[in-house]
Amino acid sequence: MNTYQQIVLASRPQGHVSPDNFRLESVPVPSVVEGQVLVRNHFLSLDPYMRMRMEDIKSYAAPQALNAVMVGGTAGEVVESKNPKFKPGDKVVGMFGWAEMGLSDGAGLKKVDTAQIPLSAYLGSVGMPGMTAWYGLTQIIAPKAGETVVVSAASGAVGSVVGQLAKARGCRAVGIAGGPEKCAYVVNELGFDDCIDYKAGNLKADLAAATPDGIDGVFENVGGEILDACVARMNPFGRIALCGLIAGYDGEPMVLNNLRTLLTMRLTVRGFIVSEHPELWPQGLTELGQMVAAGKLKFRESIAEGLAAAPEAFIGMLKGKNFGKQLVKLI
Amino acid sequence: MNTYQQIVLASRPQGHVSPDNFRLESVPVPSVVEGQVLVRNHFLSLDPYMRMRMEDIKSYAAPQALNAVMVGGTAGEVVESKNPKFKPGDKVVGMFGWAEMGLSDGAGLKKVDTAQIPLSAYLGSVGMPGMTAWYGLTQIIAPKAGETVVVSAASGAVGSVVGQLAKARGCRAVGIAGGPEKCAYVVNELGFDDCIDYKAGNLKADLAAATPDGIDGVFENVGGEILDACVARMNPFGRIALCGLIAGYDGEPMVLNNLRTLLTMRLTVRGFIVSEHPELWPQGLTELGQMVAAGKLKFRESIAEGLAAAPEAFIGMLKGKNFGKQLVKLI
Numbered sequence: 001m002n003t004y005q006q007i008v009l010a011s012r013p014q015g016h017v018s019p020d021n022f023r024l025e026s027v028p029v030p031s032v033v034e035g036q037v038l039v040r041n042h043f044l045s046l047d048p049y050m051r052m053r054m055e056d057i058k059s060y061a062a063p064q065a066l067n068a069v070m071v072g073g074t075a076g077e078v079v080e081s082k083n084p085k086f087k088p089g090d091k092v093v094g095m096f097g098w099a100e101m102g103l104s105d106g107a108g109l110k111k112v113d114t115a116q117i118p119l120s121a122y123l124g125s126v127g128m129p130g131m132t133a134w135y136g137l138t139q140i141i142a143p144k145a146g147e148t149v150v151v152s153a154a155s156g157a158v159g160s161v162v163g164q165l166a167k168a169r170g171c172r173a174v175g176i177a178g179g180p181e182k183c184a185y186v187v188n189e190l191g192f193d194d195c196i197d198y199k200a201g202n203l204k205a206d207l208a209a210a211t212p213d214g215i216d217g218v219f220e221n222v223g224g225e226i227l228d229a230c231v232a233r234m235n236p237f238g239r240i241a242l243c244g245l246i247a248g249y250d251g252e253p254m255v256l257n258n259l260r261t262l263l264t265m266r267l268t269v270r271g272f273i274v275s276e277h278p279e280l281w282p283q284g285l286t287e288l289g290q291m292v293a294a295g296k297l298k299f300r301e302s303i304a305e306g307l308a309a310a311p312e313a314f315i316g317m318l319k320g321k322n323f324g325k326q327l328v329k330l331i
Numbered sequence: 332m333n334t335y336q337q338i339v340l341a342s343r344p345q346g347h348v349s350p351d352n353f354r355l356e357s358v359p360v361p362s363v364v365e366g367q368v369l370v371r372n373h374f375l376s377l378d379p380y381m382r383m384r385m386e387d388i389k390s391y392a393a394p395q396a397l398n399a400v401m402v403g404g405t406a407g408e409v410v411e412s413k414n415p416k417f418k419p420g421d422k423v424v425g426m427f428g429w430a431e432m433g434l435s436d437g438a439g440l441k442k443v444d445t446a447q448i449p450l451s452a453y454l455g456s457v458g459m460p461g462m463t464a465w466y467g468l469t470q471i472i473a474p475k476a477g478e479t480v481v482v483s484a485a486s487g488a489v490g491s492v493v494g495q496l497a498k499a500r501g502c503r504a505v506g507i508a509g510g511p512e513k514c515a516y517v518v519n520e521l522g523f524d525d526c527i528d529y530k531a532g533n534l535k536a537d538l539a540a541a542t543p544d545g546i547d548g549v550f551e552n553v554g555g556e557i558l559d560a561c562v563a564r565m566n567p568f569g570r571i572a573l574c575g576l577i578a579g580y581d582g583e584p585m586v587l588n589n590l591r592t593l594l595t596m597r598l599t600v601r602g603f604i605v606s607e608h609p610e611l612w613p614q615g616l617t618e619l620g621q622m623v624a625a626g627k628l629k630f631r632e633s634i635a636e637g638l639a640a641a642p643e644a645f646i647g648m649l650k651g652k653n654f655g656k657q658l659v660k661l662i
Binding site: 052057058060223242243244253255256257258259260262263266267268269270272273276 | 574576598601
C-alpha cells in the first residue's frame, strides 16, 4: 500500500518549541471518491502564526489539536481528481498542513497560474504573507506619500512586502532586522530607505537617525523593545498595525511600556488577522501578483528539504534564522 | 485700583501635585479697549488634563508655562464689552484659566443659553467633558445595541455621560468607580446596568460577573490594572477609546500588560483629544444639551468655594475625592 508522510503535534511547548513537540508519521494514501481531489504538495509554508496555535489559549483560532496534522498552507499539484473543477496537473494552493499529500472536496483549494509567478510565491508574496502585508499597510496604516513607515522583521515574508508596498506609495520605508546581512539585503535588494540592525545594540539611537521626521506608521511583527522604541518616535495620529508578536510567542508576558504615548500622540493600535477579510484578497492579490510578475516585488526564500526537516526549520524561523520566506520543499 | 485673583503655576510637580506648585496672585482689573470683552468668571472647571500640562513633556499640547495663569475652562458673565458681539449680562464660556476675571477679543468666547441648562453644565455634560464622552463613545467605540460598554471613573464628569449615552443606544453599560457610594449613584441615579467598586479588591471577578457576554467597548479614563482587567475580557473586534490615564499622571510608567490580547482579539485602541475634532462639536453638544434639558442626562457636581480652594480641590480630584464634575465657584 502506498503511504505518505505527515507531522502531527505530539505535545504542547513548555516555553521554547522543541523537536519533541512534533511526530513524523507514515499514513496510507487515501482513495479518491466522487467530488474529491488528491494533491501532492510541493511546498509547505512555515509561518509564525503556527506558534500561537500550538498553545491551548483563547485566541482568534482554535488551538491546534494534539495528534492531528499541524496546520499549514501548501502549494502542490493535483494527482487525481473526481471533481470536475480540477484535473491532474493543476497547480493548487490549499491548507493541507504539514503533509506530503492531501485530500479535498475542493473547498479552500485554489488553482494558481505559474506562467509568470513561481508556485512557491503563492505561499509568500502572492499568498497569505503578502496579503497580511497588504492589509496592514493599506487598511490600517494607510500611509500618505512622504510619511515614514517602519516595519520589524523586515527581511521576512511579510515585512519585505510591507516596505516595498510603502515605497511604491511614496513613503520612506525603514526596516528593522537582525544582523548586517539581512539589513544590507533589505536596503540594497528590496529598496528600503534604511534598515536597523536591532542586534547591534543601538536600537533607539539608530531608529532616531533613520526616522528624522518621526514615524507615522508601524507594521509590528515582533513586539517587545522594538515596539516600544517605535512608539516613542510616533508622530501625532500615527497608526500601528499589530500583526505579530513573535517576541512573546514562547509565553513571556508581552507588555507595551509607553501606553501614555498612545494617548498623548493620539495613536491608533489595531490587531488584525488577514483571513478575516476575504473580501479584500482579490484586490490585494492582484496588486501583489502584478508586482511579482513585473519584477517589482522582490523576495527571498529559505527552503528546507523534506518534511522531516520542518520542525527544525520552524524552530529556526522563530529564532530569526531564516532569511526571507521559510518554506519546506516536500517532493 | 480694582483687583482680581488668579492662580499661576509656581513649580512643576515632583511626583504628586502639591499645593506649593501653585501661587495665588492679585492683579489689576484691566481696562477694556475697542473689540474687547471683560468677563467675570462664575465657575472654573477642574479637569484631569491639567495634570499632564503641568509636566514639561512632549504631548499634544504645549506644557503649562511657569508663572502663567493655570489653563482652564470657565463659565461667567460679561461685565463690560466694547465688542459688538457681546453685551453686559451675556453668559459665556471660555478658557480664562484659574482666574476670577478674563479679558478677551471674543475669540474662543461662546455665548450660552441658560434658560433650560444651568451655566455650570456648560463646563460639564454640555461642555468639554460631555463632548469627550460623546466623541469617544460615538466615534471610536461606536457601539451597536446589545453590546457591552465599560467605562472607568464612571461617576465622573466624562464617565457618567459615557454610560448614559451608551444606555440611550441600547447597550449594556457597566461602570467602574471607587467606593460603594459612587457605585450606588452610578447604578441608581445614572441608570448604568452595573458598577464595580475597584476598591473592593475583586476587580477581575466582579468585572467578569458584570460582563457575562464579554466587553465590546472600553472608555478608559484611568489605565493601570483597570485597563488590563478590561482588556482581558474583550470580545473580538473590541474598541478601546483611550481618553485618560489618570493612574499614571504622577509620572509612573504606564504599561499595558496584555498586549498579546490586542492581537489575538483583533482589538483597536485609539487615543484621542476631543478639542481636535471641532467639526463634531455642534452635533455632539446638540444631543447632550437636549438630553440635559429633558432631564435624560443626569450629572452631579462637586463645588469648591472660592479660587483659593482650587489647588486642594484639584489635588483631591486626582485622587478621586470628587463626586461628579469638579468645579470651583468663583464669585
